[in-house]
Amino acid sequence: MLSCVLTTAMATAYGQQTPPAENPALKIYRAVPTKINDLVHTKLDVRFDYKKRYLYGKEWVTLKPHFYPTDSLRLDAKGMDLKNISVVKNGKNVPLKFTYQDSLSVAIKLDKVYHNNESYTIYIDYTAKPNELKEKGSAAINDAKGLYFINPDGTEKDKPTQIWTQGETESSSAWFPAIDKPSQKTTEEITMTVPAKYVTLSNGKLTAQKTNADGTRTDTWKQDLPHSPYLFMMAVGDFKIYKDKWKDKEVSYYLEPKYAPYAKEIFGFTPEAIDFYSKTLGVDFPWVKYSQIVVRDYVSGAMENTSATLHGDYVQATHRELIDANYNNGRSTIVHELFHQWFGDYVTAESWSNLTVNESFANFSETIWAEHKYGKDEADAHNYADMQSYLRSQGASTKNLVRFYYADKEDVFDAVTYQKGGRILNMLRNYLGDAAFYKGLNIYLKTNAFKNGEAQQLRLAFEEASGQDLNWYFNQWYYGAGHPILNISYKWDEATKTETVYLKQTQDGQTFKLPMAIDIYQGGKKVRHKEWMNDKVDSISYQLAGKPDLVNVDADKILLTKKTDAKTIDEFLFQYFNAPNYLDRFEAIDAAAADQTRPQAQKILIAALKDKYYGLRIKTIRALNLTKDDVRNAAQPILISLAQTDNNTLVRAAAITALGKLKASGNMTLFTQAMSSESYAVQGAALNAIAQLDAAKALSLAKGLEKDNKGALTTAITNLYTANGNDAEWPFVYHAFTEAGIQEKFNTLKNFADMTAKVNKPEYAQQGIDQLKEAGIKFKVYGAAPFVVTQLEGIKASRTAIKDDASVKAADEAIKAVNDAK
Secondary structure (H helix, E strand, O other), X not given: OOOOOOOOOOOOOOXXXXXXXXXXXXXXXXXXXXXXXXXXXXXXXXXXXXXXXXXXXXXXXXXXXXXXXXXXXXXXXXXXXXXXXXXXXXXXXXXXXXXXEOOOEEEEEEEEEEOOOOOEEEEEEEEEOHHHOOOOOOOOOOOOOOEEEEOXXXXXXXXXXXXXXXXXXXXXHHOOOEOOOOOOOEEEEEEEEEEOOXXXXXXXXXXXXXXOOOOEEEEEEEEEEEEOXXXXXXXXXXXXXXXXXXXXXXXXXXXXXXXXXXXXXXXXXXXXXXXXXXXXXXXXXXXXXXXXXXXXXXXXXXXXXXXXXXEEXXXXXXXXXXXXXXXXXXXXXXXXXXXXXXXXXXXXXXOHHHOHHHHHHHHHHHHHHXXXXXXXXXXXXXXXXXXXXXXXXXXXXXXXXXXXXXXXXXXXXXXXXXXXXXXXXXXXXXXXXXXXXXXXXXXXXXXXXXXXXXXXHHHHHHHHHHOOOOHHHHHHHOOOEOOOEEEEEEEEEOOOOEEEEEEEEOOOOOOOOEEEEEXXXXXXXXXXXXXXXXXXXXXXXXXXXXXXXXXXXXOOOOOOOEXXXXXXXXXXXXXXXXXXXXXXXXXXXXXXXXXXXXXXXXXXXXXXXXXXXHHHHHHHHHHOOOOOHHHHHHHHHHHHHHHHHOOOHHHHHHHHHHHHHOOOHHHHHHHHHHOOOOOHHHHHXXXXXXXXXXXXXXXXXXXXXXXXOOHHHXXXXXXXXXXXXXXXXXXXXXXXXXXXXXXXXXXXXXXXXXXXXXXXXXXXXXXXXXXXXXXXXXXXXXXXXXXXXXXXXXXXXXXXXXXXXXXXXXXXXXXXXXXXXX
8 A cells, every 4th residue: 555584595486485483473374365255246335323433334245156165154244233144035135144253254154055156145234333343453554443434523623524444454344244355356336325515435436326305415336347345445525526537537536625726736647647557567547437535534645445546635735835745745655556556456466465466566656657757867766765765674674575474464564565575576677678577567467357466477477478487586586585785896907907896795594696787987988797696705807908987786776785885986976977877876975975075075066966866966965064164165156056046946945954054144135035935845944044043033934924834834933933932832833743744743743842841831731741642652653652751751850840740740641651552
């Protein structure tokens, strides 16, 4: 939507992995569930009780035995009241005996033995009670009750009333009985009766609407092509619909009314992306329509429900916010979920162990769309950031990409499945070439259309397309764990005119086979050599006319590796100006930033301030050591120019931030002019810069910005108020903190705690303590609760000093609540 130790590259095929001994749960081989019955068609008729947070449902589910005859059926049904289960015979419901086990699944005794050439229909009358369900989520999907009532009583100011569902992994069975496994596929019909003022969305096509006498309306949605139960969805609420199209298919965007004017800015590239993916894959978008809906309080980032993707409200933004949005601010997620319509929905992972054939592809799609739409630098930057996310993820190097052993299915939604998996696909694309790679994807999709897939089928498709044996690749990257830690060094022998490249893998575990390009630059020319590293230690020698200017190992910068490269600063200088890729320049900037006393380093950094890619301009600005006179003198005129004229608002903001740290009064006019920018990022940077020169002026300016601020500007005002404000500024700070997302909360938590400690009014301190307690409990899953406790202890000490006994007691209770939270 976001373990096993393998010690040798070839210790697999098809999941014969040795589970680690220390955790009993990891000894269980997670097989694909045996198919006894197959879903055929699921028909639902539902209505909602907003007061009780209940769904009243009637279901007609048609099934047939998969192969062997059977007289029994087991359905997943979590936390429901099951009032009637019958088999439909000649239009009549014949009651069946059933046993409801642990409020999780129901075992049904059928009326006879059925064979796989006959189907049968079960009728179920039930009530779903999602708010009474105790199911845990994961770091990727933080709740698992399936059906969500948002502000159902309308008591939360400025929050809409909504209903929406979240099925992945196996939570659809919290709102309708099903064989809730990804290996099942079914067509679908959902009839929803809702207050007439609301709109609805579900999978497939809206086929009927009926206005009822009691102020409700009944909508019927039909999904005629089969898909898995976890991809079922419903959404109900006050949404404005913007209708677009791709070819003859409807493409629509559902937004809260106040964001409707920006629908085209937010989602408008969707038809272009559908067209790009359809042509790239050789398989047209397979569903009858494509809708995207934005909801409140969503439990993940977004979800690729078939033909109806659901997004959290992070993607909802105004024109001013979108000015500052880069590719990672929602756009990459929009195309990620779209690509799932092929990889995940059209062909679905047969089990959570093989989640990679869903999520790794969606991650990969972010890179190829960035390359198509924004250029190779954007794609390479995105791909590199994903690799770093995986490399920094604790314990990720011990986990196989295809994971047949795990403690909980939710554990598979991690940096291995997403970021590592996407990088592995991009490496394979580089190795095979675009034509063979995309031909392989086409074969995989067409062979498994509306069915299920796994990594072995993927391998076979690539082998069919390319004619190559790819067991070695899949064994080490899909069924093996970890990544190479690669040391690269060089030696030039003047006597023999020989350049030797020394390669050494230093990681524990398997030795990786690494195909790579090595580019040698000499005499104004570049010569490419295709090489293989097959052993843990290897060397390659080249006879040359003279010492090369640069030997560029992994010249495509495609390998998933943690790398140490012993290039000199002169070689990095040459690399910056001559090697073509984003990472070539990135590495040179890093090398230059490490020691800015060297003239070569300064030359790289000053040039990189004008790099063609905005991300490297920002990186360079942030890397500058402006305490060095020669660096500052060379950089300052360029920074002033960037602050005033760069076509990217984030670069302008970074330049203003760097200039602000100089605390040069001569820049005040520039900062003041920047306050009139339409960009929140530029305004925020300018306000921070002014505050460093004249805090009183900044406070005065901030007061005029309280009614219209978002993102970086909100953060700037909050930081200014927490550092220099008092009780008069508390309402703004408190509101900003309560409205912030999880990441923003964590980023501003210390400043918020500092202000909570010093406000005069005890009721303000109580508000702050309550918010910190709530944040600490939510942060528990991310391991940040100890940091919150530290801030609460600091507040307790401060409130003790001013004898605010009520706040001291509240802080004590908050500390205990955070520590006790599960």
